[in-house]
Amino acid sequence: MGTEGENVRVIAGRYRLDARIGRGGMGVVWRATDQLLGRQVAVKELAFDTSLSDEEARLQRERTLREARAVAQLSHPNIIVVHDVVVDDERPYIVMELIGGGSLADRISADGPVDAREAARIGIDLLGALGRAHGAGVLHRDLKPANVLLEADSDRVVLTDFGIAQVAGATTLTESGSFVGSPEYTAPERMSGVRTGPESDLWSLGALLCTVLSGESPFRRDSLGGILHAVVVDDIRPPAQAEPILPVVRGLLERDPDRRLDAAEAARLLREFLDTGRTPRVPTGAGYTPTQRDVPRAQALHADAPPRQEPEATPTAATAAQAARHSRRGVLIAAALVAAMAGAGVSAAALLMHKGVDGGGPGPTSSRPRTSVSTGPSRPASSSAGRPSSTPTPAPTVTVTRSSVTAGAHKAPSGYGLAQDANGFSLAVPEGFTRVPQGERIFYMSPGQIFRIGIRTADPAVGGPLAVMRHADTKGPSTNPGYRDGRVTETTHGDHPAALWEFTWNGFSTAEGPRHTYDLCWEEGGRMYDVWVSAPVGKVREAKEYFDVAVDTFAVS
Structure with missing residues (x-):
């Protein structure tokens, strides 16, 4: 709800700030009037760290304006329209279209979670917005329900707040160890500072889909240290409500960004669900094949060969390089956790005692897979699934x-x-x-x-x-x-x-x-x-x- 009459002023000789309609870590959002064109707009007044030196503040302002202008070049029905970028009294302001309606976070708070079809619709629109932004070299870096607007009359999904107040290329953890951004929706590689790319926004979308379906992020914990541990180390458990689109959620919440479901495939699977009403299947043939790097190109299987333990493969230069990358990533993740825990007053050693941090981190542990012919294992109690007995019998021909x-x-x-x-x-x-x-x-x-x-x-x-x-x-x-x-x-x-x-x-x-x-x-x-x-x-x-x-x-x- 806006506050009428508070600090009413005109900036850049044109935009009258009529009422404050939102406040966050990035600054204040005003409902304003463009007095030149006679239209209602939204104006974001960006906040800056007052502890910065004059030179640091100038550099940050320039980088912010440069990124804001890049966002202004984007044209997509699901991306907020940026009309203008102005500076008044050395403070930058972003002038945007005014969306009549609340945020996705407001909707969840007022009406509760949405069903799978609505979540798929929202996901498709956001994937379109992200695809347009990524194609132009713009990363969002703070995708969460509060930054998604729903237009009241049309139910149009609008993505806003493209990390405008963050320095391009900045890591999520500051030098002091405090957290910048929304940790429940931040990808593991951003937590560690290893990389930030389009894949990081897709992870955030996976967390967002879980939230709109269940009402809560799967990484919500009672402390910053707990959230970081959940994102980087803990088993990932999508909510039961995500089952109809579980392949998409799991694919987006893949900890290894190189194996994460890409935007085009995620959109295709969500459209398949909307068209058929059935849980989409990730294809195993041509196209998106996430498992192929882990499946050796085969020698044929001959069952008449004696049972034997397969020898370890000789490392190649490629696998050695991959292992080195994973090792570095593990070290950086551990360092990020330690820094974050120190900033939050939490012992990282205590949290990591029962879990090792390796290259990819433990991947998503499934929530219940779809209960259909294609999902479902079970075995008699007398067997121990996955454990071969010590005395093999002769192998029949296969x-x-x-x-x-x-x-x-x-x-x-x-x-x-x-x-x-x-x-x-x-x-x-x-x-x-x-x-x-x-x-x-x-x-x-x-x-x-x-x-x-x-x-x-x-x-x-x-x-x-x-x-x-x-x-x-x-x-x-x-x-x-x-x-x-x-x-x-x-x-x-x-x-x-x-x-x-x-x-x-x-x-x-x-x-x-x-x-x-x-x-x-x-x-x-x-x-x-x-x-x-x-x-x-x-x-x-x-x-x-x-x-x-x-x-x-x-x-x-």
């Missing part, structure tokens, strides 16, 4: 073909091979995975056993898949060290009753580290089938794709 080979209606996507198993089933597995039979269970493992796809067949059990999975969940702490966050969901696989089990655990050794498991169990043709995927918590995005492909292409011979 032929894995290239992705062009089909089995009935099933086809292996690009980058996968179709495994025809002598045990009476087939499924698509990533090229380069090795088949390792372990008694009644069959494993397909990536080099080093980082990713493990497991399959088990058995006679039907009393109570069906749901009872089996609930029993497995109950036994989880005894079968999987550090078992936590177990969830069992009743679902279907095709027309067959099924149950989905998902959980996180500590792995079978310290070296292996925390893992996440997806597990689907169902009955079909008088048999019970169980398919699961186990992977490090930092690689659940790839694991989810492998799991979806395995379940979707699974066929009984």
Whole structure:
């Protein structure tokens, strides 16, 4: 609500500041009158740090004006129109169109979260705005619900406040350790000061989508130190309300900016959801293939070879350089946390005691995946998903073909091979995975056993898949060290009753580290089938794709 009559004055001989309508860390926003053109406008009076020297203040003012003029060149229906940039009494002002309506934050506060369709609509409009800005070399750097306006008459989504009061290229953490910006919506690489690019704005959009769907940022904590720890280190748990567009949210909240979902693909997936009403699938063929850098181009899988542990790959110059980059990033993230905790009066050592900071940080741990044929793992309690037994049995012959080979209606996507198993089933597995039979269970493992796809067949059990999975969940702490966050969901696989089990655990050794498991169990043709995927918590995005492909292409011979 504006304050009429307070400090009414005219700036630049033209703009009369009529009422204050907003205040924030960047300054004050006024409803004003352009007396030359006779129209209502919004004027942002930018605040500056009074502790700066005259020369520092001059440089900051010049950089701010330069960036404001760059934003003024942008033309997009979802970007605020900047009419003018003026200086009055050595203070810069940004003159913008006046939007009749509140912010997205106001809407959430007054009416609560929005549904998935509205969130997708908002997301598409913001992606269009960001795409236009990024194409012109302009970064937003402070994308959050408070900086998104909703026009009252048209429900137009308008992105405002393009980090105008921040110095271009500045890091998020100042030299004193205090925080500049909105930490709940700031990407990990900006926290560390490693880089700031278009990908950082896309991370912020992912956090914003979680907020509009649930009413709260997934990184909200009670302190600055807690927020920084949540962004950089903690498992990322999108809210349950994000399930209809979960692939988009997970893709945007990918900690590694090089693997983050790009704007064009995110917009395509959201449009697919609006058009079909179904959860979009990240394609595994040509186009956006986020997992391909982690899937070695395969040698064919030969099941008649004796089961063996895959040797570690010899590091190449490229992988060595990548490891060096990750190492530097880990050091910088740790340093950023220490600086931020010191500024907030929080012990970084205490917060990091149970989590290592590595190159990518632990990736997003999924919230419940969609309960459909393509999601859902589960396994009988007698099995331990992802852990091969110590005594392998002789391997039956398995032929894995290239992705062009089909089995009935099933086809292996690009980058996968179709495994025809002598045990009476087939499924698509990533090229380069090795088949390792372990008694009644069959494993397909990536080099080093980082990713493990497991399959088990058995006679039907009393109570069906749901009872089996609930029993497995109950036994989880005894079968999987550090078992936590177990969830069992009743679902279907095709027309067959099924149950989905998902959980996180500590792995079978310290070296292996925390893992996440997806597990689907169902009955079909008088048999019970169980398919699961186990992977490090930092690689659940790839694991989810492998799991979806395995379940979707699974066929009984």
